[in-house]
Amino acid sequence: MSDLEIFRKNTRAWLEDNCPTEMRDGAGGEDNICWGGRNWQFQSEAQKTWLERMAEKGWTVPAWPKEYGGGGLSKEEVKILKGEMRDMKARSPLESFGIWMLGPALLKYGTHEQKLHFLPAITRGEIRWCQGYSEPNAGSDLASLQCKCEDKGDHWLVNGQKVWTSYADEADWIFCLVRTDPKVTKHNGISFLLIDMAAEGVSTKPIKLISGKSPFCETFFDDVKVPKEHAPGIGSIVGDLNRGWDVAKYLLTHEREMISAGGGGLFGGRGMGEIAASEIGLEDGRLADPMLRGKIAQAEIDGWAFLLTLERMKDEAKAGQGVGANSSMLKYYGTEFNKRRFELLMDSGGSEALEWEGERTQDGKLARSWLRTKANSIEGGTSEVQLNIIAKRILQLPGA
């Protein structure tokens, strides 16, 4: 038996012994996610047990190094673990911006001390992070951000406002882009700062979206004092002073890859044609609405081609071929496709898809999801920004 086969066998046995039955229902969706954090209320005892056991193994973030609380697993091992969890319909024990965003940034740009200080708390779900990038006047043109960060000797003084801060009202800490040098060109005076949300002068205000939900906030900094060192030797700035844009760019690429890879999950379960057939019905074996049938078939073709492109890009990366900026292409196509997909799901749902409240529709689950997808092509860099990046970096068109 190869090492990987042994690993698979042991992993399966461990999961069988340790994953509580209640956590094996394959439940996804934002309502069932365990986000962790200081104020986290576990939805069940099983959710708590599951997190603790997985964190103990380092398997909440299996690919991170062991010394920082990860599992130290190889890519192949991570794939096996994920596959076994999927087969068992095990829920993810923990999701967070710490895992998705801050962790990768610290691993690449942080000092050893910063990693030792911040990463283990993320893997155990003790600290919940949020991301402070956009500002009211810095959206697509992110680098024009103005949130002021002044050097006051032993501390930084932060004044300004962030917007679209996901779950800021529930987060413990924020990683933030701030302007530390207003005199240089806009990309060169930005730093990547870590702030405790409990600090005096930090306040948040949820923003109600068209979906009726409020996953985003406005975050205000009013004379917030951030110590230069959060603990002895633990700097509050990640990367070099005034070089925060490098960190931000790295994270944005990472975010795009994640958003487009998430596209793969969209195809789990039933296809659009199958859903439409069950909702609208068949005539002589064909979807009773021929115009919708054609639109769905064409969308399925594009969706399939997109998935195969994700696969090909992964394979090309493994083979050392491929283009880095393709993450922009995948982000652009994947999010535009997802919007199109939800339009078609709404089309086939008809009037029933329009119900906003009531048990029958789980309080308008589809309608709210449909509205949520409209943000896909805005967040993480708009479609137009992605097209600009493709034009500039891949096609090398002039003046872009």
Place this chain on the structure above:
Amino acid sequence: MALVLTEEQQMLRDAARGFLDEKAPVSALRKLRDTNDETGFSRDLWKEMAEMGWAGILVGEDYGGADFGFVGAGVLAEEMGRTLTASPFLSTSILAATALQKLGGDAQRQEHLPKISAGEAVFALAVDETRKHGPQKTAMKAEKHGNGFKLSGDKTFVADGQVADNIIVAARTAGAPGDAEGITLFLVDAAAKGVARERTVMVDSRGAARLKFDGVEATGDDVLGEVDGGLVALEGVLNAGRAGLAAEMSGAAQAAFTMTMDYLKERKQFGTEIGAFQALQHRAAHLYSEIELMKSVTLKALQDLDEHYGMAGIICSLAKAKAGEVAKLASQEAVQMYGGIGMTDEFDIGFYMKRIRVAQEMFGDAAFHADRLAAMRGY
């Protein structure tokens, strides 16, 4: 299997690109057109391709072929798409070679495959009878006649039918037009009594023909595969052709796109390169994305033909539909972005638009394949 070319396949691609750029650029197709060439391709060039193993790319080594598989054939089709090279590669080396390899008996393979590998015989596949693709609509009759059959009916849009030595033709031995059962493939000598052909000069300047069969006699030995073998056998062969056409369109679209991007970087208006205008940049970037999707799905279709030939129907439809739409978009954007010069005959881009139009129609356009996919997926 990883969705990338193997080293061997990459070497084949590089060799093909070098050869075609030198020996068969777009100017060669232009010359064939301007001289009203009767054959529709250069026989000398085809001979050279055969010597490099291209004609027998799908043929087993026992019959003098290279046995390089569908991905290998697709690599060549894509490269020929880049240069719009006219050759009987699709009709003979993909369609006929697949039909003979997959359906032919020993004697048929023995007789025909070595000639295909050597570039000595040109084949044509005659399926469609109406202006839109529909193998199931086959009406041409193959009536029992003594121990054999008599074939009568008309075929249209037969690639290389004007010069083929042999014709593989779909005819009805049972059932009525629209039935999936009752279709049989026959291997007919193009010189047989009762075969009449009319060359159709097409928009892409490539060779095609309308064929008339008037009581053409065939024996049981001329049946390719099973009598009443139905659509299944024919669809397998058509799938190979569809993937080949997808690969060809992918090559043509990529070439047109590259030319267009070069033009955006050099053409100046309003005091700057027109490629600096965001209106064009966004369209170019969108087209780039679509081309990447086309490449993925085309490669997957070819790989699946190699690995699960009988199961490749959906993916070949996907590839044909996607490549048809994307290649059309690429040629349309090319002409628009080139502006007036794109409309001139002197300039090559029009040749791409014309060939892509023909290739996307052949063996089913995007609508045909989207509908086929929906039917196969149960809606």
